[in-house]
Amino acid sequence: MFKRILLKSILRRKRHIGLALAIVIVGTSVVAALFSVFSNVDVKMSRELRRYGANMVVLPAQPPLAGSPTAESQISEKELKKIAGALNRPQVVAWIPLKYQVVVINGSKQAVLVGTNFENMVRVKPYLRIEGRLPRNTEDRGLLVGVEAARKLGLKIGERVQLGSGSSNLRESQTFQITGLVKSGASEDNRLFANLMPVRKLLKSTSIDVIMASVIGGMQSIEQLRQTIEAVAPRVRVEPVLKIAKSEGQLLNRISALSLIAAFIILTITTIAAMATIQSLITERRMEIGLMKVLGARNISIIALFASEAGIVALTGSLIGYGIGIALAQIIGYSAFGTSIDLNPVVFVTVLAIGFLIAVPGVPFFIKKITKIEPANTLRGEY
Amino acid sequence: MAFIEIDSLTKTYGRLAALDRITLQIEKGEWVSIMGPSGSGKTTLLNLLGGLDRPSSGSVSINGSVITGMTLNELTQFRREHIGLVFQQFFMIPYLTALENVMIAQYYHSMADEDEAATALEKVGLGDRLHHLPSELSGGEKQRVCIARALINDAEIILADEPTGNLDADNETIVMNLFRRMHAEGHTLVLVTHDSTIGWKANRIATLEHGRLIKIDSGSSTRQEESSEIVLEGIDRSESLSL
Known part of the structure; x- marks a missing residue:
């Protein structure tokens, strides 16, 4: 009932x-x-928030002095491999190695060339606006030119350029083809970007200057990664990009x-x-x-x-x-x-x-x- | 000792005495009408007899049990086992059918029995209204459901408060015949009314005024008269009904 x-x-x-x-x-x-x-x-x-760029950088423990890169002021290939292993985690959206070098263009003018990984660069720096296309694979000698650099140097998409390391010595030069222009409204507008592998060959150096990573999970996640990376590569230091990580x-x-x-x-x-x-x-x-x-x-x-x-x-x-x-x-x-x-x-x-x-x-x-x-x-x- | 013993029963609300030292004995199987003008204390007396209210002083004992000394739970238990209540308003659970409104009394008493409840409703002439909701029943039909519900647990005492107050003449006749039948079957009836025609049908009439019992008269009814067969007038049934 x-x-x-x-x-x-x-x-x-x-x-x-x-x-x-x-x-x-x-x-x-x-x-x-x-x-x-x-x-x-x-x-x-x-x-x-990863759209706003990398929130973690891996730097050599000793900052480079101007014009005189040393072993201590670079991240070696061996260290890079160890760090790459440490960065292979779900909370890491993407990371890129960056190698900076002032190069001579067509034997006369100078600009900063950046060797990197294009596939990951667009994920670490999603704010980049690219006209044209990215170099196809890691060995492609394609070149992405910042819009300001292209204007100052008079470069156009499809043009071939001779890049020489050091002074104007073209014996150490290689030919790259401009596949696209890049615009960010920041320092990227004045740089040239190429695949890391051809840049290494050009510069005859396997070391890199810095690693940028895009990490989810905020400061706590970055701190965990810092401890792991500094444990496998004691000569490097890991720092959050405070402005972004803290805001996040x-x-x-x-x-x-x-x-x-x-x-x-x-x-x-x-x-x-x-x-x-x-x-x-x-x-x-x-x-x-x-x-x-x-x-x-x-x-x-x-x-x-x-x-x-x-x-x-x-x-x-x-x-x-x-x-x-x-x-x-x-x-x-x-x-x-x-x-x-x-x-x-x-x-x-x-x-x-x-x-x-x-x-x-x-x-x-x-x-x-x-x-x-x-x-x-x-x-x-x-x- | 009488079946119902009311001794110096007083109920006050602040300074107002709704009942003032009422003493009355009611025998088993007797039909007593409580009469008096509005505000004379009739309903208060009935509520105290039914254990629905507490007196300020005095006592009520029913069949030797002093109900005015019982706890609330004891009173609830006593009421469901010994007392059937019928009110002027046809109090029914609005979302339950006529049948279920009778069964709910069985359920709170012991165990619901649908067949028995249906038989009780047939006996008050509502065999064809078993599955009607209260909103689908007339006033007279609702009151008959309430009477079937008051009788379903075979209560010894039926307390009715102006049971015909809201009924037309035809339904009043039907309901009063049901009360006569209850009385004939041996139930003790205490019926509150201000209608002398109704009150006169009892064995005795107790008249209250300003909370005091002012007189007790003999009524027209005798047990012998009512033991004869009673046909429910106004109910479309060819057979005589025996509750």
Whole structure:
């Protein structure tokens, strides 16, 4: 009979149950959406922030003196291999070796040539705007010329240039073909970029000057990498690009705090709304409660009925709210980060718990109300 | 000792005495009407007899049990086992059918029995209204559901507060015939009314005024008269009903 009363109470009071369900659904769906986004935001935002360039550099322990590179002021090929192993981690989006050298162009003018890995360069420096194309493979003697350098040197896409190391001695020169122009609004506009391998051949040196890496996970992740790299290559030092890494950390913290504050406010509002609804439902059902008492129902039986109703509303509302919340999270994911939001079982459990928190906030409150209802007064219409 | 012993029963609300030292004995199987003008304390007395309210002083004992000394839980248990209540308003659970409204009394008493509940409703002429919601029943039909519910657990005492107050003449006749039948079957009836025609049908009439019992009269009813067969007037049933 208990199940029958419960079922009829739910099925035949659709308007009231619908109102209570709506409150739970609104609360849980917003919380599910926020928590799902929140649980993904560090990774998603971190990837998003990688658009602003590298946030970690690996430098030789001893800075190079102008014009006189030494073994100590360079990262050797052996060290590079060890560092490459250390950088082979999921939190490293991409990294590039960089070798800088002033070169002579067509035997007369000078510019800074940068040897690097083009495939990764566009990932580490996604802000670069390239006209033309990148050199095809790591051995291709293609050349990417900064727009300012191209203007000053009068270079055009498709043109072949002789690059000579050191002075104007063209015996040490090699021919490169300009495949594209690069624009960043920064120092890249004045540089020439070529594949590391041909640059090494040109300069007859396998060492590099610096490594730039794009790392997700903020300062904590960079610190972990620093320890690993400095352990395998003690002669180098790892430094975060503070401006970017710190901003990233601060931004993530602010987003987390905002998400939590928003969730807290919504929960508070929905809990108050739920309590008000329960209050009005109990007032509305005083006659019913009074009648049950007249018929011999003990307080515990009535409380069990109301608590079961609230439990069913909480469970149903939470499940629907979770579904809607996940859908909302995906919309937010695609619109803000261009990717889906991963499902997190912790969010599911949290949403269920919150659903019960919203729907049964006043279990002690309505127990008190129910036990205080006196059938004689209630049936007389005196509340 | 009488079946129901009311001794110096007083109920005050602040300075106002709703009931003032009422003393009354009611025998088992007796039908007593409580009469009096509005505000005379009739309903208060009925609520105290049904354990729905607590007196300020005095006592009520039913079949030797002093109900005014019982805890709330004991009172609830006593009420569901011994007392059937019928009110002027047709109190029903709005989302349960007529059948379920009777079954709920069984459920809180012991165990719901759908067949038994259906039989009880058939006996009050509602065999074709079993699955109707209260909103689909007329006032007279609702009151008959309430009577079936009051009788379903075979309560020894039926307390009724203006049971015909909201009924038209036809339904009043039907309901009063049901009360006569209950009385004939041996139930003790205490019926509150301000209608002398209704009150006069009892064995005795206790009249209250300003919370005091001012007189006790004999009514028209005797057990012998009512033990004869009673046909429910106005109910479309060819057979006579026996509750």
